[in-house]
Amino acid sequence: MTTTTLSTPTSSQTLPPRVASRAWRWARRQLFPSPLQALLSLATLILSGWFAYVALDWLVFSATFVGTSQADCTGDGACWLPITQRLGLFVYGFYPETQRWRVDIAFALAAGVFPLLYIKRIDRRWTLAYLVLLPFAMWWLLKGGPGLPDISSTRFAGILVTVFLGVVGMVFALPIGILLALGRRSKKPVIRVLSVLYIELIRSVPVITLLFMASLMIQLFLPSGWNLDILLRVLAVLVLFTAAYMAETVRGGLQGMPKGQYEAAAALGFSYWKAMGLIILPQVLRNTIPPLLTQFVGLFKETTLVMVVGVLDVVGIAMSTTSAPEWIGRENEVYLFLALFFFAICFALSRYARYLERQLEKSRQ
Amino acid sequence: MFVTRRLQNARVLSAVQQGAVLLLVAAVFYWLIHEASVNLDAKGIASGFGFLADRAGYDITFHLIDYTPNDTYFRAYLVGLLNTLLVSLMSIALATLLGVLLGVCRVSGNWLISRLSYLLVEFLRNVPLVVHLIWWYSLVLALPSVRQAIELFDVAFLSNRGLTIPWASDGSLVGWGLLWLCLGGLLGSLAMGRYLARQPWKGLGPSRWPAILGGAIALPLLCYLISDAHWKWDVPVSHGFSFAGGVALTPELLALWLALSIYSSSYIAEIVRGAIQSVPRGQYEAADALGFRPRKAMAKLIIPQAIYPMIPQVTSTYLNIIKNSSLGVVVGFMELVSSTGGTTLNQTGQAIECIALVMATYCVFSLVTSALMNFYNHRVGLRTH
Structure with missing residues (x-):
């Protein structure tokens, strides 16, 4: 019934004939191939349209964006004031306001990695050098050191912690992951067994148990007087954890290398490390950039778990906001903001990974 | 001279390297265990799993087996x-x-x-997942x-205390029922497998699912009928501030x-x-x-x-x-x-x-x-x- 009303000749005559027929053909194939499908499409259309209307109304049209306290939220829509009023806290945590430019530069440096993966004209050695220096530069900028005033890491919170843990964790995990992958494929039984044990043990336990280990157990293993920053402890856990997963990705890449490459290296009389460093690994790493990027997205999401051991990342700040008496009852707004923040970054990065993968496939042909 | 020549032998070199790695790992572990025992002694904590037999003293709201703070x-x-x-x-x-x-x-x-x-x-x-979780919570x-709990079909209640659903008044019946259900399904599958193995067209014969479902329904029913157990639904009833009967799935x-x-x-x-x-x-x-x-x-x-x-x-x-x-x-x-x-x-x-x-x-x-x-x-x- 719905198909007949839509295919009346008047509707196609009012539009330019070719466009109309093409759009109409597309619609008929994709949306209305049979009466049942047409009904389904129409129901979905109405339902999603209604949902979009209600959601937009709540999110934007009836929402409050300007004001200082909960009392300003008079409309029926969302109250975005807990976000706008606490945006500084969400982004920079308790970082001193006069020093926030340092965090901005650190963010910019971290974001700079992603375009570097794309530009092909840059020598790979520059990319590598950038990656190696990045964590140290970020630590220097955030924590202070020569030339910059020192800032206590207890002031680190919010997106600052999330980005720091994600980016620095990834950069440190990469070399360990590569070594573990090489170890797992080693011909030396001791090294192989140790690598396999490590990788499988880490992969079979939840991250939270490792984080608990870092927060509660490490003190027992260190001589009294040694005291590691909790932020660095959870960073170490994230690095060791990600390395185990990364080892499997790199191992996949190593297995995918044609045998001829190994034989060619041997025929040239290269030693093991020379063959790996100059012939095998550069190719493997180029091919594994997309899955490694996907792993970064995973790590970025895993960083939210540090809140369990008392490190205030962006989720910790959000939870403290919803439990603050002046913003009580605004959980939906705060958590939606949090979800959209992660969605925007993770979705963009996974699309980017897919794009790089397609580029790689093209260059192989 | 002799040593350097020996080290050029690949097998010897490999053995030495592996031994060194093993030694290093063992040394790290030894050091960690040593430090841990020193620290534990300083705190007066006896290591070992003996503490598992002590009284726990904390409560767990949602438990599948009987549990009180007096348990271990x-x-x-x-x-x-x-x-x-x-x-x-x-x-x-x-x-x-x-x-x-x-x-x-x-x-x-x-x-x-x-x-x-x-x-x-x-x-x-x-x-x-953390964001999903705190949002749902x-x-x-x-x-x-x-x-003001939301009533679902007059038998279940949804409130900020969680979802209260009807349950068997005798909890052990559910366990036995599940056991017989799995066993029945397995028997049905095995029987159908034997039948299918004799068919000429492997993989294209009738599906196994009816036999599995039949077995899973028939065996518990049979066991229930021949036993003297009595199944009764324990339907929750609202008592103002709490519910009586049923099982509550906590908000967590x-x-x-x-x-x-x-x-x-x-x-x-x-x-x-x-x-x-x-x-x-x-x-x-x-x-x-x-x-x-x-x-x-x-x-x-x-x-x-x-x-x-x-x-x-x-x-x-x-x-x-x-x-x-x-x-x-x-x-x-x-x-x-x-x-x-x-x-x-x-x-x-x-x-x-x-x-x-x-x-x-x-x-x-x-x-x-x-x-x-x-x-x-x-x-x-x-x-x-």
Whole structure:
């Protein structure tokens, strides 16, 4: 019934004939191939349209964006004031306001990695050098050191912690992951067994148990007087954890290398490390950039778990906001903001990974 | 001179290197254990698992086996273990259901439905599980109070105390029933397998499912009829500030279940989509050419081929669900990590033992699941090749 009303000749005559027929053909194939499908499409259309209307109304049209306290939220829509009023806290945590430019530069440096993966004209050695220096530069900028005033890491919170843990964790995990992958494929039984044990043990336990280990157990293993920053402890856990997963990705890449490459290296009389460093690994790493990027997205999401051991990342700040008496009852707004923040970054990065993968496939042909 | 020549021998060199690595690892472990024992002595903590027999002293609201604060730490561990298993199994079931539904919608020929499910899948999987969890928890807590509880079909109540559902008045009946149900299903499957093995057209005969379902229904019924047990539903009744009867799924359990299932369903949806799309077009055309009806082609040709590549990925998703159930600690659901790794650890100070116990348990889950899936993989592999 719905198909007949839509295919009346008047509707196609009012539009330019070719466009109309093409759009109409597309619609008929994709949306209305049979009466049942047409009904389904129409129901979905109405339902999603209604949902979009209600959601937009709540999110934007009836929402409050300007004001200082909960009392300003008079409309029926969302109250975005807990976000706008606490945006500084969400982004920079308790970082001193006069020093926030340092965090901005650190963010910019971290974001700079992603375009570097794309530009092909840059020598790979520059990319590598950038990656190696990045964590140290970020630590220097955030924590202070020569030339910059020192800032206590207890002031680190919010997106600052999330980005720091994600980016620095990834950069440190990469070399360990590569070594573990090489170890797992080693011909030396001791090294192989140790690598396999490590990788499988880490992969079979939840991250939270490792984080608990870092927060509660490490003190027992260190001589009294040694005291590691909790932020660095959870960073170490994230690095060791990600390395185990990364080892499997790199191992996949190593297995995918044609045998001829190994034989060619041997025929040239290269030693093991020379063959790996100059012939095998550069190719493997180029091919594994997309899955490694996907792993970064995973790590970025895993960083939210540090809140369990008392490190205030962006989720910790959000939870403290919803439990603050002046913003009580605004959980939906705060958590939606949090979800959209992660969605925007993770979705963009996974699309980017897919794009790089397609580029790689093209260059192989 | 002699030593350097010996070191140039590849085998000797390799042995020396491996010995050095082993020695290094052993030295690190020795150092750690030494430091730990010194530190433990200083704190006056006796190492060992003896503490498991002590009185726990803390309460766990949601428990599948009888538990009071007077029980031992070991009993608390068992309660946590069962809670982990319960929430994992519930989430695996719901995530599979939602995931298959979303995955099928993703490959739907209907543009609108496939686009919308794409958006939904991408949103769900790109938001961290913690965010899902705290959001669902706040939503469950925002439900009306017990007095204004939402009544579902007059038998269940949804309130900010969780979901109260009817349950058998004699709890042990449920356990026995589940046991007979599984046994009946297994017997039905075995019997049908023997019958199918004698058929000339392997894999194209009647489906096993009716036999499995028949066995799963018939055996518990038979056992119930010949035993003197009496089944009675214990339907919850509202008493103003609380409910009498039934079983309450606590808000923590509900939030964890929903968050875990919904988050994981997006991964299963992607696996299902990939698997269906990986079946070559020629297979559809071949089924058509052989005169298969679309439904039969799906059931007998497409799905069996799509399932095989799915198994390893689905296994790892299920394992991830078990591991991610440890997030119960965020909302205070007393599962393995928050009972033994959290409260027990804090009360006794036995950090090494508690964390080792929790980790070992997860390793066992992982090994058992992998073993089961390998076994199944092997069987399916045999049938398709």
